[in-house]
């Protein structure tokens with residue numbers, strides 16, 4: 311059974327799904343050092359925002375196949391390192407959208423009406439009504455930074471509250487904004503016009519301290535700001551200063567530059583107009599069930615050899631597309647492996663031609679599968695669908711893709727040509743029926759071979775006696791031939807022979823075969 315580590319609190323429903331296929335260890339109090347120590351034991355890890363999978367931690371996960379983030383943001387995972395190591399990273403892009411959007415609205419209303427402070431005052435024994443006169447959101451302008459899934463839901467609820475919505479999102483089309491009834495504007499206009507500003511964008515190099523002292527200066531006096539996205543998008547020092555000066559009338563933060571927020575953080579000292587929650591945006595029963603199921607199912611699938619639907623470091627595949635591509639992925643990988651072994655040395659260029667029903671944009675994984683096959687003799691299990699493209703790039707292998715939708719003999723076929731230090735080799739394969747894979751040509755010689763674990767390939771002159779001599783040699787060495795195919799373009803011209811053999815070739819035998827008169831080359835291929 312594979313082993314899965316759950317290192318943050320995850321809904322039981324997720325643990326139950328993982329337990330169908332793996333031994334699950336729930337350890338939610340590991341220190342960073344303990345995490346690094348235990349990670350090598352695990353095939354998968356499931357986390358929320360609490361666990362930091364730094365470069366060092368990911369590198370410690372030598373056996374990890376998948377990192378599952380039960381939530382949206384993967385900024386607590388070193389994704390480039392995971393990708394290099396061939397670890398698929400998945401998240402739950404929609405499971406907590408509503409929860410985070412509703413928390414944002416709750417924060418906006420709480421800021422407007424001082425609800426947390428009024429509650430604390432009353433519970434503290436007072437009946438103070440004067441200190442908590444609020445403001446209405448009706449007819450105010452809400453500025454949304456990042457109009458993705460959460461930002462869009464916030465926009466539609468805020469519209470129902472009678473607010474005017476401005477949004478800044480450089481990656482969004484005006485058509486989409488119009489559909490949402492939102493004015494898409496430049497950042498500066500939003501900052502000048504908004505009574506409330508709410509952040510719903512990812513934390514990246516570009517969004518670090520997007521809200522800083524300079525940008526606060528151009529905001530309206532008395533603006534209120536909400537951050538339920540990520541700490542670090544707002545400069546906490548600058549915002550605390552702006553609260554103290556009165557420039558900003560209120561802030562509501564669910565996320566912080568350092569989490570957990572330090573006990574001595576100055577933010578804790580600020581008054582009734584500062585609301586802090588400990589990263590609760592996704593903390594609803596519904597969202598926790600959604601993300602636990604979504605991510606646990608993906609971990610289960612990947613451990614069973616199936617694709618993940620929401621991988622952030624490889625293209626996701628819809629189940630119907632996966633079903634259709636699956637035999638082609640197997641075919642491409644086999645052909646990549648075959649052409650790589652025929653090439654024998656360094657490959658500089660790989661031409662991939664996809665023909666027929668797979669000549670479409672959804673077939674990109676087929677190209678990756680060919681690269682995986684090409685690299686697998688050298689890298690073995692270190693190469694997979696996640697890192698094959700990177701590994702190829704790092705080795706300087708250039709890939710040229712061609713797609714031709716016209717159908718010839720087969721409904722779909724794959725042609726690979728490797729150009730390398732020892733010349734050019736090409737192989738073609740296709741599906742017979744829906745899933746039987748066939749090698750249909752080698753270096754332009756037509757054949758029809760069902761690939762097997764061991765194969766002997768010869769390039770020879772088509773003349774009487776050669777096949778018999780090769781067969782006798784194999785017999786002398788007790789190598790059993792399962793089947794044989796010869797391809798030639800003209801009688802007594804050049805030919806290729808593929809022998810499916812049941813046993814590996816004993817050392818020295820290949821040399822003897824190459825020395826048979828009329829044989830120009832011979833290869834053993836092990837798939």
Ligand SMILES: NC(=O)C1=CN([C@@H]2O[C@H](COP(=O)(O)OP(=O)(O)OC[C@H]3O[C@@H](n4cnc5c(N)ncnc54)[C@H](O)[C@@H]3O)[C@@H](O)[C@H]2O)C=CC1
Nearest residue numbers: 383410456457458459460479481510511512538539591592
């Ligand atoms: N507080 C919490 O517990 C939760 C926080 N989040 C965080 O909320 C944020 C938004 O999540 P979703 O809406 O699901 O993501 P999303 O990917 O659907 O939307 C993000 C939007 O930000 C936009 N964007 C990216 N860079 C930008 C930039 N430099 N300026 C302006 N817009 C930019 C994108 O175009 C996209 O439309 C993420 O950071 C996520 O981690 C998500 C769930 C719960």
Ligand SMILES: O=C(O)CCC(=O)C(=O)O
Nearest residue numbers: 358359380381382383592
């Ligand atoms: O795991 C959590 O509770 C936080 C959720 C979150 O921040 C996210 O999904 O990006």
